[in-house]
Amino acid sequence: MTEADDSARERAIRAELGAWLDAEWSVDRPLREWRETLVAAGWAAPAWPKAWHGRDFSHAETMVVSRLFRERGVVGAASTGPRSLAAETLLAHGSDSLKQRYLRPLLTGEHSWCQLFSEPGSGSDLAGLTTRAERDGSRYVINGQKVWNTSAHHADFGILVARTDWDLPKHQGISYFVIDMRQPGVEVRPLRQMNGHASFNEVFMTDAIVHEEDRVGAEGEGWRIAQTTLSFERSGFGRDRAADALATRTGRIYAEYAEEVRIAMEPYRWYPQRAGRPDLLLSLARANGRINDPVVRQEIARALTLAEGARLATSQAEARRRSGSSDVIPGGSIGKLAASVIARQCSVAHTLIAGSHSLLAGDDANAQGLVAEILLSVPAISIAGGTDEIQRNIISERVLGLPKEPRFDTGSFRDIPRNPGRA
Amino acid sequence: MSETGFAFSAEQNQFRDMVSGFFAARSPMGRVRELIGLGLPLDRDTWQALARELGAQGIHVPERAGGSGFGAVELGIVMEEMGRHLYPGPFLSSAVMTTSALLAAGGDAAEGALVALSSGDRVGALLIDTLDDPALLGTGLSVSDTGRLEGTAPLVPGAANADLWLAIARDQPSGRLGLFQLNDAPACQPLGSLDLTRPLSRVVCAGLSCVRLAHIDTATCERLWDEWNVALAHELVGAAEALLAGTIEYLKVRVQFGRVIGSFQALKHRCADVLMEVELAKALAREAARTIAAGLPARGAAAMAKSQAADAAMHAARAAIQLRGGLGFTWENDTHLWFRRIKSGEMLFGSPAQQREWLVAHLEATA
Ligand SMILES: Cc1cc2nc3c(=O)[nH]c(=O)nc-3n(C[C@H](O)[C@H](O)[C@H](O)COP(=O)(O)OP(=O)(O)OC[C@H]3O[C@@H](n4cnc5c(N)ncnc54)[C@H](O)[C@@H]3O)c2cc1C
Numbered sequence: 001m002t003e004a005d006d007s008a009r010e011r012a013i014r015a016e017l018g019a020w021l022d023a024e025w026s027v028d029r030p031l032r033e034w035r036e037t038l039v040a041a042g043w044a045a046p047a048w049p050k051a052w053h054g055r056d057f058s059h060a061e062t063m064v065v066s067r068l069f070r071e072r073g074v075v076g077a078a079s080t081g082p083r084s085l086a087a088e089t090l091l092a093h094g095s096d097s098l099k100q101r102y103l104r105p106l107l108t109g110e111h112s113w114c115q116l117f118s119e120p121g122s123g124s125d126l127a128g129l130t131t132r133a134e135r136d137g138s139r140y141v142i143n144g145q146k147v148w149n150t151s152a153h154h155a156d157f158g159i160l161v162a163r164t165d166w167d168l169p170k171h172q173g174i175s176y177f178v179i180d181m182r183q184p185g186v187e188v189r190p191l192r193q194m195n196g197h198a199s200f201n202e203v204f205m206t207d208a209i210v211h212e213e214d215r216v217g218a219e220g221e222g223w224r225i226a227q228t229t230l231s232f233e234r235s236g237f238g239r240d241r242a243a244d245a246l247a248t249r250t251g252r253i254y255a256e257y258a259e260e261v262r263i264a265m266e267p268y269r270w271y272p273q274r275a276g277r278p279d280l281l282l283s284l285a286r287a288n289g290r291i292n293d294p295v296v297r298q299e300i301a302r303a304l305t306l307a308e309g310a311r312l313a314t315s316q317a318e319a320r321r322r323s324g325s326s327d328v329i330p331g332g333s334i335g336k337l338a339a340s341v342i343a344r345q346c347s348v349a350h351t352l353i354a355g356s357h358s359l360l361a362g363d364d365a366n367a368q369g370l371v372a373e374i375l376l377s378v379p380a381i382s383i384a385g386g387t388d389e390i391q392r393n394i395i396s397e398r399v400l401g402l403p404k405e406p407r408f409d410t411g412s413f414r415d416i417p418r419n420p421g422r423a
Numbered sequence: 424m425s426e427t428g429f430a431f432s433a434e435q436n437q438f439r440d441m442v443s444g445f446f447a448a449r450s451p452m453g454r455v456r457e458l459i460g461l462g463l464p465l466d467r468d469t470w471q472a473l474a475r476e477l478g479a480q481g482i483h484v485p486e487r488a489g490g491s492g493f494g495a496v497e498l499g500i501v502m503e504e505m506g507r508h509l510y511p512g513p514f515l516s517s518a519v520m521t522t523s524a525l526l527a528a529g530g531d532a533a534e535g536a537l538v539a540l541s542s543g544d545r546v547g548a549l550l551i552d553t554l555d556d557p558a559l560l561g562t563g564l565s566v567s568d569t570g571r572l573e574g575t576a577p578l579v580p581g582a583a584n585a586d587l588w589l590a591i592a593r594d595q596p597s598g599r600l601g602l603f604q605l606n607d608a609p610a611c612q613p614l615g616s617l618d619l620t621r622p623l624s625r626v627v628c629a630g631l632s633c634v635r636l637a638h639i640d641t642a643t644c645e646r647l648w649d650e651w652n653v654a655l656a657h658e659l660v661g662a663a664e665a666l667l668a669g670t671i672e673y674l675k676v677r678v679q680f681g682r683v684i685g686s687f688q689a690l691k692h693r694c695a696d697v698l699m700e701v702e703l704a705k706a707l708a709r710e711a712a713r714t715i716a717a718g719l720p721a722r723g724a725a726a727m728a729k730s731q732a733a734d735a736a737m738h739a740a741r742a743a744i745q746l747r748g749g750l751g752f753t754w755e756n757d758t759h760l761w762f763r764r765i766k767s768g769e770m771l772f773g774s775p776a777q778q779r780e781w782l783v784a785h786l787e788a789t790a
Pocket of ligand 1: 082114115116117118119120121122123124125147148149150151200380383384385386387388389390393
């Protein structure tokens with residue numbers, strides 16, 4: 001599309017959505033009921049397929065929708081926690097029955113989700129997982145432990161990878177499931193993080209039950225399907241927005257939304273900070289009287305340049321994809337690695353700006369503790385969703401075509417070395 | 424839509440392939456080496472073919488002034504491929520510096536010079552008293568009320584091949600900056616240069632006759648710097664990509680400890696980091712070119728593009744040497760030729776640190 005086509009398309013979307021909002025949107029509506037309406041009209045997830053609550057919109061078209069929502073103060077689809085990872089995976093690999101049952105309540109906020117991938121014995125090496133899924137008629141019995149599971153403490157459902165075959169090579173014996181978290185066999189214990197918050201958990205599964213129709217894809221396809229989840233997760237890093245301004249508005253729907261945010265979002269108050277908050281650098285430097293310090297200016301400029309470069313790299317890749325070019329680096333690893341570098345550079349700059357005040361935390365500290373929270377949250381971005389080292393492996397092998405490391409984990413999963421522990 | 428990213432059109436991609444094919448055929452590394460050995464004379468056949476077959480010298484010049492009527496995006500494509508192939512002709516000095524100064528000046532006299540440069544018949548050089556900071560323009564060169572250029576241009580790229588001369592100098596006694604065209608060739612003294620494909624000269628002007636094409640203001644000088652830096656950012660990206668690709672090839676064949684060294688994680692990770700930095704640089708360079716092509720203010724975009732491209736390309740160059748071991752430190756291996764070209768791209772028109780300072784100054788001025 002040319003830029004002229006683009007702006008015509010933008011006007012058309014704004015006109016259609018604007019008229020629909022005039023008719024439907026009101027701050028006095030109950031939140032759940034509003035979201036049902038939003039989903040039914042296809043405005044909750046416009047990037048999704050038409051058959052499943054969406055409109056097949058491109059990224060740029062979706063942005064027009066979110067911009068108009070923002071301008072008009074409209075509450076959108078539920079977005080807390082790892083629900084989008086579940087949604088994207090179900091859209092790509094789920095049966096119609098799975099999509100039918102789970103997608104709508106995921107968008108309305110009726111259900112919340114978590115991701116049950118990492119285990120005490122296998123994180124980077126996810127395919128080394130030892131949680132068992134044993135077939136028992138039309139159901140599976142699940143035993144094992146997961147860890148670092150964001151949102152598990154309030155999730156209704158989890159996307160779960162577990163081993164269904166121990167004799168096959170490690171990547172082939174894994175299957176992918178949706179597990180009901182509200183059952184006696186599932187126990188969730190919150191874990192406190194280095195920044196003091198507790199958004200992740202450990203999850204113990206003891207004879208927990210999953211029904212056959214909640215398996216995603218065929219038995220043994222779990223690894224391949226997990227790649228969809230992981231590549232979507234990687235490409236989402238660095239896109240954290242600053243805290244939601246809607247929750248502070250007045251009106252019935254905002255009050256209900258604020259409650260949802262309070263319950264569901266409290267553990268994630270630190271999320272925007274893990275990306276380093278490049279948006280605050282200049283204003284804090286001004287407020288602290290450091291904006292004329294040449295050393296501070298250098299570090300701020302580095303951070304802003306990297307952040308802008310990453311933003312443009314993403315939007316240009318999207319534009320190339322839309323124009324049908326094959327010149328697109330897949331997988332999101334470059335963006336995820338860049339997000340880590342940006343976050344670290346921001347924490348360097350924020351520390352310089354705050355000077356020795358960066359030694360204070362909480363309400364006593366600079367910018368109501370935001371700077372301390374940035375410093376203590378940035379390390380997460382280099383670990384969660386696949387570490388920086390793993391992203392570098394992926395980039396060097398799959399993008400640059402360099403040879404793989406020698407392997408010591410081929411052959412039947414039973415026979416390969418692994419961490420001591422359960423299973 | 425405003426959030427839409429930039430993507431090249433099919434025609435632009437085709438143009439890139441043609442440019443790349445041209446340099447691969449007409450200016451392979453063997454030829455570059457040969458020209459360096461001869462003291463880098465102008466290969467006029469290649470220079471004129473570049474103008475005739477691709478319209479490269481006038482790619483951003485309007486058709487009525489003998490150009491192809493495109494803009495900064497297409498110029499960026501040419502520069503990127505030039506960096507990839509290490510083309511040693513005086514393109515930056517003639518087609519970028521001199522040509523964009525003429526475009527900024529406008530007018531009939533400038534148009535005549537543009538026609539000569541775009542056709543490849545003439546090679547231009549621009550005498551300026553600084554390659555660092557546009558704020559320093561006019562501190563060393565001045566033109567008397569009788570139209571005589573006085574002073575020294577201490578570092579002039581491309582002067583050795585030039586036969587069309589411009590200068591930015593201070594008009595006396597008014598003290599205003601102007602763009603002047605020289606009537607005669609000045610005496611130019613070639614200088615020992617780090618960059619073997621883009622050597623510098625010192626030009627002393629003792630009362631050379633010249634005519635004023637236009638007065639230019641500070642904003643125009645800054646705009647020229649932005650355009651030149653964005654062009655260089657593209658060259659740096661192309662050079663970095665060429666070095667990374669060559670390094671990857673080497674890592675796939677060199678064996679140590681019974682395995683190809685490309686399977687060592689320390690080396691793989693270094694290449695991954697370089698690729699990530701180059702990808703960001705590429706995105707910034709393209710956006711900056713689009714900004715210039717649209718006639719929009721480009722101070723911030725140019726500063727970001729240039730600093731990121733220079734840093735990424737220097738990392739690529741250091742890795743290209745280090746990952747070849749002793750071979751990387753030899754004269755025989757071509758890597759140092761790119762290292763030298765990247766160093767000159769990094770330092771011309773403001774170092775990365777200077778670009779970062781300009782970026783913050785710009786953001787503060789427009790806040
Ligand atoms: C904030 C946060 C939220 C998270 N949320 C979730 C979640 O919701 N669900 C979930 O399932 N998981 C979650 N995780 C877990 C995360 O995916 C893992 O921590 C991560 O993949 C690393 O695994 P690990 O902790 O076992 O470390 P390990 O894999 O043991 O890694 C230890 C170190 O070894 C390095 N290493 C490992 N293998 C290699 C290799 N091949 N080459 C080079 N270096 C290597 C790693 O980079 C790391 O530095 C979360 C983690 C964090 C920090």
